[in-house]
Amino acid sequence: MHPPEIRARARSLYLAGATVAEVSRTVGLPYPTVRHWCKDRPEPKRRASALRCFRCRSEAGDPSDRSQFAYLLGLYLGDGHLVVGRVPVLRIFCADAWPDLIAACEDAMRDVMAASVQRVQKQGCVAVQSYGKHWPCLFPQHGPGRKHERAIVLADWQREIVEAHPGDFLRGLFHSDGCRVSNRVTVRGRRYVYPRYMFVNESADIMGLCQWALDLLGIAWRMNRRNSLSVARRDAVAALDRHVGPKS
Structure with missing residues (x-):
């Protein structure tokens, strides 16, 4: 019997847009088990409008969206990586030596986009990650190769946020x-x-x-x-x- 929090995490990942195979690899459980949790006993998927992407929703966002986004943008430009597949995943790599930083990164992801956030332990660091179809809306700087090998230019709306919250960006x-x-x-x-x-x-x-x-x-x-x-x-x-x- 698997702990209920593992099942809840698997369903949360699936509802956020990850495939069964991706969820299986993330939680480290067999594909059939995860498929049973996510497909044979599914929970209603959240509507896309339920995601708090302030670039796509029509209503105005909370002020915390903007300041936390400025902080997350700074983290992304430094140690972030956005993989754009069927379901995009944003990953920020944080050293194990800074647990408060890991928590702050996790909080920023949740505040910017109300989606599931996971910690994946790596050697010497933690990958704080979140699956969501709207992450590319917020980070158009993503692309193939290393950041220093391609142009990094902020969109006009990103510049406006940084101008309003330069301290959070820094x-x-x-x-x-x-x-x-x-x-x-x-x-x-x-x-x-x-x-x-x-x-x-x-x-x-x-x-x-x-x-x-x-x-x-x-x-x-x-x-x-x-x-x-x-x-x-x-x-x-x-x-x-x-x-x-x-x-x-």
């Missing part, structure tokens, strides 16, 4: 490809320690979006390497602390 970027560190320098024999933020990304387009969002908040930055951005001035670090803060 939080997503720094939570994926950034960090807050203690920088140590020695000047004339005296040792100094001060905090600074680092953001590293191989994509010139994504780096440009990070610079743009920092400029929107008036936060000073500089490029210390071709693919590395630094925020080190005391007032700039304090400002970024209000929006990002250390990973946890």
Whole structure:
């Protein structure tokens, strides 16, 4: 007898649009068992209109949609991957070392799209994923190959959201490809320690979006390497602390 939460998870995945085979692989159970749960004893599938895709629904969305989307967009540009098949699946890869970040990513997916969200354990990280036909509506940047090997340009409506919520967007970027560190320098024999933020990304387009969002908040930055951005001035670090803060 399988635990009821496993059966509920399998049905939730199926109702979100995953195939029986995809559900079987995700929950690690035989295909016939999953098929029986999902097809022989089905629950009514949710209508597409029940999904909270703010790009497709006619009614206005909650304000949380926009701020959480800005955060999720930052995570996606850093560590995200969207597979567009019969049922698209959005995956954000989060290191095991940051459990609060994993939870925040999971919450953002649920707030942006009221769909089932799963955690799939990988070696050293967790893939936070969600199946849903509307994910490509929200992330038109998806495409074949690595992000730094193709152009990454925000749609006009995405730019409007980032302009309204630059701090949330930066939080997503720094939570994926950034960090807050203690920088140590020695000047004339005296040792100094001060905090600074680092953001590293191989994509010139994504780096440009990070610079743009920092400029929107008036936060000073500089490029210390071709693919590395630094925020080190005391007032700039304090400002970024209000929006990002250390990973946890």
